[in-house]
Amino acid sequence: MPRNITFVAVAVLPLLLTACGTPQERCISRNTDEYRTISRLLAEVEGNLARGYAWEERQVVRDHLTQCRRVYRDKDGNAHVGYEPCWRDRIETERYRVPIDPAVEERKRANLSQRKEALSGRAAQVVQACKAAYPEEEQG
Template sequence: MNRIPLAIACAALAGLTSCGTPTERCEARVSAEQRNVARLLQEVEANIARGYAWETNVAGDTGFRLCAGGFRGGYGRLGLGYSSCYGGPETVRKQVPIDPAAEMRKREALQKRLAALSSQGTSQCIARESGTR
């Protein structure tokens, strides 16, 4: 079976789904913003409940490591040896202290933003669409 027509059909469907009326695109942006603000709010509330936050850093990695491995020698012999290999960057997650008052202010601001998006987001999209007609 030829896969090129299938790939073209999938690309065409992906292109069509990105289309939509300006109202639909606006509503999609508002929904994405609501999800983002809700995720941030959950993170801040978890930080307040724990009393600390998590910070994720990528440690500076030279990329050189010694890795053990096997090899096949001459005459079908097996052996063990070391060689250099690349393990990729290492992600380090550590606890960092928080300022509870600042986190409370952040939570209040995010709650207000989420309420504003929930009450006005879609109606603004509809009003903007009707104003352009």
Template sequence: MKKTAAFLILTTLAACGTPQEQCISRNTRDLRTVEKLIGESQGNLQRGYAIERYEVTVPDWRPCIRYVPGTKEDPTPRPVSTTCRSWDTEVRTRPRSIDLALEAKKLSQLQVKQRDLSRQAQSVIAQCKAAYPE
């Protein structure tokens, strides 16, 4: 697990790094995704439920300027400071029940996949280091 954590930190930093780091990051994307899913699955099993994310559209009031029609004496529209409603999207969370046995099975399958991807990543990292020496 320590190797995995160190590898994650290295690849996260590689996103904006040297060509070698970019090569490693690009070619280990699946491994990082599987590791993220493993963390999520472990959290679900520890809690006993999943956390579901969903979007809600909510009103958002902001200061703005509106123009009101002018009068007969002065037909030019006048600016008036007021509040305007716009719509914003918020991401909220809520608990969701899960089948714990199914979640444990999914976790074990992800861990097997992680081992396979880690082995593949070793050769990819070596290739990237050979292609882009620092």
């Protein structure tokens, strides 16, 4: 998932909600999943257009020097623990730039905007229904 999301819609409050929230938060999160996904994709496309390129990620295996535990026995047969340098593989995630076709990204943005607009009315209804079904006391 891209780290540079620049677009945040104020109406996308459920993005901040987690599965371990209140019953109202869980209701909203569960019923606005598609709306939040479309919003996230739209933000990604708009970020790509603003930058002029997209980000992708790949897994890379790199060696790194570390300390490895070693058990050895002395001449009397007693076990001792020591540490010595050794090489280990480390899997890292590497981000890299990918060129985009602005015309394709514009079409994606138009389609995602249209889909988001279509879902926004239902998302607002769901939020109101969840608030009515699971009222929360005001904290203050």
